[in-house]
Amino acid sequence: MEKLIEQFSLGLFFWQLLLFVGLVLLLKKFAWKPILDAVETRESDIKDAISAAADAKKDMENLQADNQKLLKEARAEREAMLKEARELKNTMIESAKTEAKEEASKLVAHAQAAIESEKKAAIADLKSVVAELSISIAETVVREELSDKSKQEKLVESMLKDATLN
Amino acid sequence: MRSKLTTRLITLLFFILPFLSMAGGEKGAETDIKSEIKAYIQHHLEDTYDFGLWSYTTDEGVHEYIGFPLPVILWDNGLQVFSSSKFHHGESVAHVGDAHYKLDHGKIYKTDAEGTITYDETHHATNVKPLDLSITKNVFTIMIVSLLLFFVFSRMAKTYKSSSIPSGIGRILEPIVLYVRDDIAIPNIGKKHYKRYMSYLLTVFFFVWTINLLGLTPLGINVTNNIAVTFCLAMLTYLITTFTAKKDYWMHIFWMPGVPKLMRLVLAPIELLGTFIKPFSLMIRLYANITAGHIVLMSLIGLMFIFKSWLGSSLSFVLAFGLGILELLVAALQAYIFTMLSALYFGSAVEEHDHDHAH
Known part of the structure; x- marks a missing residue:
């Protein structure tokens, strides 16, 4: 220990302190700070690049998944559209058919009704013509019959006969 | 076949050995060499006023x-x-x-x-x-090393301006810089505070390492086995620890949480003493390791001249060679330990605790 203290050289200590502290400060300014900063920037750049790549990959995957989804959706939509169209066609045909049927039956009904009413009118006409005819016939007959007394009586008699029969 | 040849050679050496050592010269010259080597080692450990390469x-x-x-x-x-x-x-x-x-x-x-x-x-x-x-020779060496470090690292810093990857020597040095940051500073100090200490830690690491390595060259440079140098470095570690310490650090020294009141009174002087012992151990460790390494290495080299025989000299050569390689490791290891422990002390200075938990 004593030898150590004796060996201690103040001059060497002084120079070592001066030079070393100077070296630390100089290196700090001109070496360590730029080096460590550059390394740090590089490391963060690498980190960023890696995360960016991972993000890009993720995006790609997402995009692919989206594409797949879109494709699937489009396919499903096409299916649905086709189905719908088919259904529409069927319903249209169906409805056209029923409509046509209805129309036809309506027409038939109309026609029948028209026929009926025509028939009725015709019958009425016929009736009135027949009545007129029968009246005019009866007139002429009655006129002829009334020209002769016996005939008149005969007529009344037959008429009465008829009346009782009815 | 090969081992047989080796056995024969060794046997031959054993037969020749006595004659070789006899050729070594008189007894008087041998003690002379011993004292000369001793004086040389002693001289090597001291600082000198001229830059002597050899004499x-x-x-x-x-x-x-x-x-x-x-x-x-x-x-x-x-x-x-x-x-x-x-x-x-x-x-x-x-x-x-x-x-x-x-x-x-x-x-x-x-x-x-x-x-x-x-x-x-x-x-x-x-x-x-x-x-x-x-x-002195040591001051001169410190100047040279400081210039060298400044030159190398400021040039390395400049290469970052053109690209984010260093070129030239920076390719070798950058992993070491990052090692100091990621394996010494951050684990010991923590991500929040480590940046303030990076300049000191990096400079200490490279300074001690370079100067230790220079000590292994035949230039006879010998800086870190001066107590004044290691004292200066340890003192800086102590000062930085003390002046950047947060409330928690002082709290743990003077009023240790989680222990009985009486024990706190007992612990305070011990803890206070501990703050001095820590940098003191830093100082002694670096000094003693490098001094011991130099003494042993030089003694082994000196042994070659004392033995003056084929077996003895080659044996001490092999030992000196092996130890030289070991010293290369020690040079880096001591720089690492000094930096590492400094970082540990800085870490304790800025550590934040949740009180009052049991310690």
């Missing part, structure tokens, strides 16, 4: 030194600056103006013109020691 003795017995002198800076009634070559490696007195200085055991003392140094009973020089702020 040798010529056939005429003259010591030749290869290296260059460094400036001596003294504060002795005014600033005194002169070249350390004036000391002639401690052999002569340096005359600077009216003052005279002499080296004794690696320290500068003020003397008279003849360079007389007086000693007390404990063999300590009693001469006046002027305030010594010389650029």
Whole structure:
């Protein structure tokens, strides 16, 4: 220990302190700070690049998944559209058919009704013509019959006969 | 087949060994080498005023030194600056103006013109020691390392301006910087506060590591086994810990939550002492590890010259080689431990607790 203290050289200590502290400060300014900063920037750049790549990959995957989804959706939509169209066609045909049927039956009904009413009118006409005819016939007959007394009586008699029969 | 050959070679070595060691020379020279190696190691562990690379003795017995002198800076009634070559490696007195200085055991003392140094009973020089702020070999090395680190890392920082990936040496250094950040700073301090300490931790790590590695080169550099250097680093760790500490840190020292009141009184001085012991251990650990490594390595290298035999010298070479590799690891390990423990102490300073839970 004593030898150590004796060996201690103040001059060497002084120079070592001066030079070393100077070296630390100089290196700090001109070496360590730029080096460590550059390394740090590089490391963060690498980190960023890696995360960016991972993000890009993720995006790609997402995009692919989206594409797949879109494709699937489009396919499903096409299916649905086709189905719908088919259904529409069927319903249209169906409805056209029923409509046509209805129309036809309506027409038939109309026609029948028209026929009926025509028939009725015709019958009425016929009736009135027949009545007129029968009246005019009866007139002429009655006129002829009334020209002769016996005939008149005969007529009344037959008429009465008829009346009782009815 | 191969193992048989090896066995034969070893047997052969054992037979030759006595003759080889006999050729080693006389007994007197051997002890001379021993003391020389011891002195050399001792010298290596000390700081010097010139940058000596190696020295040798010529056939005429003259010591030749290869290296260059460094400036001596003294504060002795005014600033005194002169070249350390004036000391002639401690052999002569340096005359600077009216003052005279002499080296004794690696320290500068003020003397008279003849360079007389007086000693007390404990063999300590009693001469006046002027305030010594010389650029010694260690200071010079610290300057070189600081410049080197500044040059390398500021250039590395510049390469980030053109691209986010470093070029050149930054490719090797960036993982180490990131290691300090991700495995030393963040786990110990936490993501919230670590940034404030990064400059200190990185500088300490690279400074200690570089200087430890330089210590393993044949240049004979030896900085981290000076207690003044490790004391300075440990002190900085202590100061940063103390001045960035949050309320919780002081609370845990002076009024430990979750223990009985009486125990808190007992714990306070212990905890307070602990804050000093922590950086103290940092200081001693780095100092002792590097010093021990240098001593053992140099001793093993020295053994090669003492053995002067094929087996002994090659054995100590293998050991020295192995230890040299181990020291490479130790150089990095000590830098790591120092940084790691500093980060741990910083972490305790900014830690936030939920009170009053049991500890």
